[in-house]
Amino acid sequence: MSDALLAAYDAVLFDLDGTVYHGTRVIPGAPETVRAAREHGTPVRFVTNNASKAPDEVVAHLTDLGMPAEVGEVHTSAQAGVVLLKERLEAGAEVLVVGTESLAAEVAQAGLKPVRENGDDVRAVVQGHSPDNTWAALAEACLAIRAGALWVACNVDATLPSERGLLPGNGSMVAALRTATDVEPLVAGKPEPLLFETAARSAGAERPLVVGDRLDTDIAGAVAAGIDSLVVLSGVATPKQLIEAGPAERGTYLAADLTALTSNPEDLRIGPRPGWSVKAEDGVLSVTGEGDDLDLLRALCHTAWETGVTELGERAKAKLS
Template sequence: MTLLSSLAATPHRILDRYDALLVDLDGTVFRGGAPVDGARDGLSGRASVYVTNNASRSPQQVAEHLTSLGVEVEAADVLTSAQAACTLAASLLDSGEGAVQGTRPTAYVVGAGSFRGLATDAGFRVVDSADERPDVVLHGHSPENNWAVLSEAALAVRAGAVYVASNLDTTLPSERGLLIGNGSLVAAVVSATGVTPHSAGKPGPAMFEVAARHLGAERPLAVGDRLDTDIAGGIAAGMDTLCVLTGVSGHREILHTTWRPTWIAANLRDHLDGWTARQDGDTVIVESGATGDVDVMAAEALAVAAPLVWAADDRGEDLTVDAASGDSAATEALAAWR
């Protein structure tokens, strides 16, 4: 891991600068059911809240999954976008959008059973049909979100229900690759109704702000694998960010992003010292330092090259990135970029 404005440092020294980690799950701590290498070691002993856009599991289920992977977590240290969606929906209705003041609001839930439970806990009466004229449609990810469920949501939205999505991630990382995410199915309802939902999850800042308050953190670090949610959300909340290359966003996307992380790392544990980059004309030349696993070398090469490319992008210049002549480690690292 490399701080983009200074020399390289070890993961533990860098993370120790922060009093809390606000950590994404899918693609950062695990992919599907498999743990991400280095995540447990990087998180061990650190104050953390797990901030996830995945609304398919309850906080308790998430905590149990993490514990099974060796990351000791309490349900109170998990904040899901389903929880955020319930809070947002209640706020919208309280402000006069939808429900009649003073009545118990009704909700049609597109998503997992745990989402229905959270909605009930939040004060909603959950209904099973658009014919019951729900005040709000809460839309979260679930493998059971089929045509019939989405059509019922569309009917409710067209009838005037407030539409709230837990998140708009178009893909969901898994050990097999990127699966269809909640945002892709939200797009079907939007296409059918012409109504754009309110979104409760990342990249909005609210989840990060709530998580930081939960820990009483003054110097939190937002950690994730996805630029357009984790990093954009951390930036929106005014926090430093760490992008790990274990999930959705790849090296080349990060190289030309407007959501620029404070830090870049292969994962939450591994790091190599001594990598440098310099500009030579219209080329950024990467020189290797300590060598090791190719994925870690690729991350170090990106971390030192990115600030130069970002600065050039801001000037309207187009730079290429290449390895120093004869530097086989740097050549191997750049070849591993995705």
């Protein structure tokens, strides 16, 4: 285990949806991989943009899926959102909550007053994912924001992975309010670095590793925080997105799923790979050689990022289809 990727870092910061589980379905091998990290003595933290559940609810869900955890190991965008509110509001200020009761409870625990309707005393709006968010809730928030209330979005994920596929995420609801108000929210969760920085500090980590499935949140947040990352293909990220990724969304390693944490880091690193030759010729990435398809993707990403050429030749297309 000393030559495993998880051993090269002093903490592992896991995304949840699409990385550890899809709704009620665990990613195969996730419990064993988390257990391997713990047995090696590498602290683990669960860092999620989903603001719909309180940390103790996340712990219960992880435990049900075979990954017992402690509340202090869970860091949610709801917590990050409330940190931003508390920094900017006086104690007892009214905050209009668009989200779950657990989000409202986080607001109350911070010494602020959660409300569900707009009024003259509303100082801020905090918006997090909830399957029960309604047009009426958005309408109340719209009125408050247009009247000048501070607007904090716990996250702006457009979609939410589930066992049934991708569903509308908090970012889709945020987009509706952005259109209705012409205002940009203050974003608390990933890709802002706050969640990862807080999680790393709680683990006493100086060299943590982020594991996530979304380039625009998990990986961008890791880049913003100056943290190495493992991109997994068990959730949202696609080969096309990886090849076309800009500097702010480029991971360090690439794997099919989080079980790669027990593999050698040099086998996972995005870069030139044995068996494959990738060249940018006439605006196309041409491929020769044979080997593992994921190694090909690692090599394609490297050349695309080096040259700016992202169009795939016919062989590359066939191998990645």
